[in-house]
Amino acid sequence: MKLFSLISAQSHQLKQFTMRNVSKILCMTVLMTCFILENMYAQSSKRPWMINGGANVIDFNAANKTDGAGGLSEPGGFSDFFKTENWNTLPAIAKLTIARSLNPSLALDLQLGGARITKLFENTTSARAFADGDLNLRYKFDNGYIIHENSWFAPYIFVGGGGTYLDNTDKDVRPHIDGGVGFNFWFWKDVGFFVQSSYKWIAGGDKDVIGKQSYLNHSAGVAVRFGKKDTDKDGIEDDADACPTEPGPASTMGCPDADGDGIPDKTDACPNQAGPASLSGCPDSDGDGVADKDDRCPNAAGSVDMKGCPDRDADLVADIDDQCPDQKGLAEFQGCPDTDGDGVPDKQDACPTQKGLAQFQGCPDTDGDGVPDTKDHCPNQAGPASNAGCPLPPPEVIQKINLSAKSIQFQTGKDIITKLSYPVLDIIAEIMQQYPDTKWEIDGHTDNVGNDVKNMDLSDRRAASVKNYFIGKGVNSDRLSSHGFGETTPIADNKTSAGRAKNRRVEIKLMNQQ
Numbered sequence: 001m002k003l004f005s006l007i008s009a010q011s012h013q014l015k016q017f018t019m020r021n022v023s024k025i026l027c028m029t030v031l032m033t034c035f036i037l038e039n040m041y042a043q044s045s046k047r048p049w050m051i052n053g054g055a056n057v058i059d060f061n062a063a064n065k066t067d068g069a070g071g072l073s074e075p076g077g078f079s080d081f082f083k084t085e086n087w088n089t090l091p092a093i094a095k096l097t098i099a100r101s102l103n104p105s106l107a108l109d110l111q112l113g114g115a116r117i118t119k120l121f122e123n124t125t126s127a128r129a130f131a132d133g134d135l136n137l138r139y140k141f142d143n144g145y146i147i148h149e150n151s152w153f154a155p156y157i158f159v160g161g162g163g164t165y166l167d168n169t170d171k172d173v174r175p176h177i178d179g180g181v182g183f184n185f186w187f188w189k190d191v192g193f194f195v196q197s198s199y200k201w202i203a204g205g206d207k208d209v210i211g212k213q214s215y216l217n218h219s220a221g222v223a224v225r226f227g228k229k230d231t232d233k234d235g236i237e238d239d240a241d242a243c244p245t246e247p248g249p250a251s252t253m254g255c256p257d258a259d260g261d262g263i264p265d266k267t268d269a270c271p272n273q274a275g276p277a278s279l280s281g282c283p284d285s286d287g288d289g290v291a292d293k294d295d296r297c298p299n300a301a302g303s304v305d306m307k308g309c310p311d312r313d314a315d316l317v318a319d320i321d322d323q324c325p326d327q328k329g330l331a332e333f334q335g336c337p338d339t340d341g342d343g344v345p346d347k348q349d350a351c352p353t354q355k356g357l358a359q360f361q362g363c364p365d366t367d368g369d370g371v372p373d374t375k376d377h378c379p380n381q382a383g384p385a386s387n388a389g390c391p392l393p394p395p396e397v398i399q400k401i402n403l404s405a406k407s408i409q410f411q412t413g414k415d416i417i418t419k420l421s422y423p424v425l426d427i428i429a430e431i432m433q434q435y436p437d438t439k440w441e442i443d444g445h446t447d448n449v450g451n452d453v454k455n456m457d458l459s460d461r462r463a464a465s466v467k468n469y470f471i472g473k474g475v476n477s478d479r480l481s482s483h484g485f486g487e488t489t490p491i492a493d494n495k496t497s498a499g500r501a502k503n504r505r506v507e508i509k510l511m512n513q514q
Helices: 002-010 012-016 019-039 395-405 419-434 452-472 497-503
Strands: 049-059 064-066 072-075 095-101 106-120 123-140 153-166 173-185 191-202 215-226 440-445 480-484 505-510
Touching: 049 106, 106 153, 123 173, 153 191, 173 215, 395 419, 395 505, 419 452, 440 452, 452 480, 452 505
Parallel strands: 440 480
Antiparallel strands: 049 095, 049 215, 064 072, 095 106, 106 123, 123 153, 153 173, 173 191, 191 215, 440 505
């Protein structure tokens, strides 16, 4: 109503401008606006509402052909577009637009304008009251596809329709269709300047009836955007809110931060545990630069390479996995060294400085006889384990010794060896000398004639006599042992002389050194 009171102050004709005609324009445009808004889903990522206010210009002359004598020839022409002396305006705000964004590309505009008409088709006329109203669909080029949505330069085009009132004899509101182009210049976030021009075509135009002619409408002024949207009610506008549907603090651009570490939950790898941004919001209890969730040793400072665990000996095996944490070793041996490189770690290697075989706990077997050098009395000569790795006489030689020993004779009832037995003993002594790493056991036996105790003593003395004979021939005493068994182990029947003769014997056995 302020708009029309300004117009009334300029001319007595404006006093005759009736509320009935203003109501027609307002009702028609408001009803159309409500209907469209009700049936369209309005949505904008920015402020959805805008209001424009400024100067309004109505030009009947440029929109129509004239007859050259100051009269109208026929509608159309668009001549003298910039001939300002034919412009009709008011020295006040006479253009008002209320707009609502439907989406980033489209908006619905309700435009109301007024003017004081003093120029019609190059002729001066008595001042007439003028008002029009439009409901337009506006296409915005600053939609993010053509020009980015926050551009300072925002051109647009629009089409629509409405009603026009020009004070004349019939005082009717005439419908029109309009279309035009405009520009918004946003010199601040919410405030800008607009300028636009449109052509309004009056249905059933009549060159002889004032108010039934099409016209041009120019306007310019200030534009203000408003209606800030805050869906999650966190005090941060949706267009600045990184999480518009979830409340959050300004420090995280409106996104929730459950642990208060300044990292929004959506990018926080540990949303319920406070941690630094460098670790995606996860804590680091030991301060080694490895987040606790990835740290195998969260309470002991380590390195990234060791997944947060220490490595005291720097052998690239974390102490938690290192069986020798203070000795630099190999991963394949759980961090333990293998000094001789034989594939057996030192802690399991009986010979850590000698390259050997795993089957012998890392010790060598130089002669390859299956007896490690540590147990081999003859490490450079192959021999069985039963003889401590030393070579043995062949089986036939051992058999020869056994047979020969049975022929050793003693004086009756004494431990004195008869001279007839010396050749046999010498042969046996020579064999013993040929195999210096063998040990021998000499056993004495008797028949059952006589006292048992005396027989035991006699057999023991006879065995000792044979041992001493071999020692006398150069055989080391450490290699020999002797025992008497008396009559306890007969090999024949003592009831016969032949059996008793067999039981009176000396046996020489190769000793097992295993």
